[in-house]
Amino acid sequence: MADRPEMASIIARCLLTWSLVDVEMSLILGTLLDSRSDAAVAVYLSLQNARAQRDALSSAASIRLDGQDLAMFKAVMAIHKSSSSERNDLAHGIFGVISNEPDQLIWCPSAKFAAWLTRANQKAWNLETDIDPQAPLRKELFIYTKADLEAMFTQFSFVFDVVSRLHMALSPIEGSRDFGRQWLLAQSQVQAAMRNPQP
Structure with missing residues (x-):
């Protein structure tokens, strides 16, 4: 990644933005638990996978919210879910470069890379020859372009905006609550998710 500092910087910005999403x-x-203590924040952040985090939020929302507030909440959760797998890919993948393609990165899931490396090492230790040792790995590779990463950063920034406005929309402070609701209801992605709710 040292050979692609600009792309590494975009990945870092994506991951840092997602940390703000988590907060x-x-x-x-x-807010849903009507808790002003640090406990709810600590519990949420201690949950290690996005599904468990969304499940905790959804359970609380199903009891505390109804009508338009619940519909907005579900729309925001759908938007969050649609980007969380991309965040996981960035955080838990192995990147490589293509020497003659300065605007591209190779990506592979960490687990697939580790499995390939283990098999390659076993063959080497057993002095086995392999005409094409990278063949099993090639089918696991994905190419990210600089434009792909910039689009992800834009989307992650939007997810942050959406969840922060939902936080405002659930606020007991009227001005904050009204601003958050109006902002959310004006967003086309939120409108689409409200029209087509996910189970």
Whole structure:
């Protein structure tokens, strides 16, 4: 990645932005639990996978919210879910470069890379020859372009905006609550998710 500092910087910005998303989601849980303590935030952040985090939020929301507030909440959760797997790919993948393609990165899931490396090492230790040792790995590779990463950063920034506005929309402070609701209801992605709710 040292050979692609600009692309590495975009990946770092994506991951840092998602950390802010996690903080806002934890604050939403605190709001739903009507807790002004650090406990709800700590509980949310201690949950290690996005599904468990969304399940905790959804359980609280199903009891505390109804009508338009619940519909907005579900729309925001759908938007969050649609990007969380991309965040996981960035955080838990192995990147490589293509020497003659400065605007591209190779990506592979960490687990697939580790399995390939283990098999390659076993063959080497057993002095086995392999005409094409990278063949099993090639089918696991994905190419990210600089434009792909910039689009992800834009989407992650939007997810942050959406969850932070939901936090405002659930606020007991009227001005904050009204601003958050109006902002959310004006977003086309939120409108689409409200029209087509996910189970």
